[in-house]
Amino acid sequence: MTAHDDATGTNGREAYLGRVFDIRDRHVLVTGAASGLGQAIAEAMVDAGAVVTLVDRDADPLRELADRLAGRSGTVEHALCDVADASAVRATVEAATARFGGLDVAFVNAGIAGAPRTDDESRRLERVQLDDWERVIGVNLTGALNTMRAAAAVMRPRRSGRIVVTASTAGLRADPMVGYPYVASKAAIVNVVRQAALDLAPDQIRVNAIAPGPFRTNIGGKRPRSAEAEATWARTIPLGRMADPEEIKGLALLLASPASSFMTGAVFPVDGGALALSHTI
Numbered sequence: 001m002t003a004h005d006d007a008t009g010t011n012g013r014e015a016y017l018g019r020v021f022d023i024r025d026r027h028v029l030v031t032g033a034a035s036g037l038g039q040a041i042a043e044a045m046v047d048a049g050a051v052v053t054l055v056d057r058d059a060d061p062l063r064e065l066a067d068r069l070a071g072r073s074g075t076v077e078h079a080l081c082d083v084a085d086a087s088a089v090r091a092t093v094e095a096a097t098a099r100f101g102g103l104d105v106a107f108v109n110a111g112i113a114g115a116p117r118t119d120d121e122s123r124r125l126e127r128v129q130l131d132d133w134e135r136v137i138g139v140n141l142t143g144a145l146n147t148m149r150a151a152a153a154v155m156r157p158r159r160s161g162r163i164v165v166t167a168s169t170a171g172l173r174a175d176p177m178v179g180y181p182y183v184a185s186k187a188a189i190v191n192v193v194r195q196a197a198l199d200l201a202p203d204q205i206r207v208n209a210i211a212p213g214p215f216r217t218n219i220g221g222k223r224p225r226s227a228e229a230e231a232t233w234a235r236t237i238p239l240g241r242m243a244d245p246e247e248i249k250g251l252a253l254l255l256a257s258p259a260s261s262f263m264t265g266a267v268f269p270v271d272g273g274a275l276a277l278s279h280t281i
């Protein structure tokens with residue numbers, strides 16, 4: 001044991017970490033909570049002692065998750081809502097805020113990938129389908145905007161809050177693994193985050209984006225791809241692998257807690273070094 005350990009001791013260290021990352025009894029709302037990254041974020045919040053509202057449009061997995069998390073620390077509610085429906089989002093956020101006396105953190109995470117990536121041909125510019133474009137923009141961009149607006153409306157009068165948007169590395173550079181609607185939606189939401197950070201800063205509401213690289217979720221592809229595709233990943237990701245949803249939890253906790261008190265308008269990659277690599281080529 002060092003002199004430093006003696007001075008702070010295990011209790012001192014735990015108290016310090018508990019204070020810096022304290023979100024106990026804070027009300028956190030997570031959209032797209034029924035699966036993948038949203039589920040991992042919700043788990044992290046519940047385990048850290050937050051009061052959590054889970055929001056998704058997929059009823060069965062949403063209820064199953066709420067039941068599972070209810071057995072852990074924290075209070076868990078769930079609400080069925082399609083984020084593409086502005087009035088439904090507003091009603092959901094207002095009801096959750098009224099239930100818990102405020103909203104401290106909103107994770108704006110619900111998203112879709114767009115038309116299945118059947119072949120390279122379907123990802124050509126000439127083959128972009130406008131119905132797919134509108135569907136993806138409707139959820140990933142307009143749906144995120146709907147959620148951010150509803151959260152801002154209840155946070156601004158209290159002059160406090162955090163909004164964390166799940167963007168993507170595909171919003172920061174071209175990406176051969178996804179389609180045009182997806183990159184357009186994610187690039188646009190990154191700048192909406194910056195604009196909202198500017199707008200909401202005078203009211204002490206912080207707005208940041210997470211930019212995940214490839215995670216093993218429904219969108220990211222849970223099963224390993226062909227050996228050739230896996231080899232491509234290995235070349236484009238310095239850490240040489242896809243991520244597990246668990247690996248989003250640390251950043252989510254950072255951005256939800258006082259540990260990030262001077263961070264706003266920023267985009268945080270969680271990508272195994274992929275962006276660093278693409279910036280050096």
Ligand SMILES: NC(=O)c1ccc[n+]([C@@H]2O[C@H](COP(=O)([O-])OP(=O)(O)OC[C@H]3O[C@@H](n4cnc5c(N)ncnc54)[C@H](O)[C@@H]3O)[C@@H](O)[C@H]2O)c1
Pocket residue numbers: 031032033034035036037038055056057058081082083084109110111112139143166167168169211212213214215216217218219220221
């Ligand atoms: N997995 C990755 O590799 C990756 C990489 C970068 C960004 N992202 C982003 O992460 C976020 C979460 O995706 P994921 O990977 O966990 O995928 P996922 O498919 O496992 O989870 C997405 C969740 O969002 C919900 N959802 C979709 N549309 C909705 C709507 N209109 N209203 C309410 N809920 C809706 C789904 O029901 C699902 O529960 C998305 O915004 C996605 O674009 C994922």
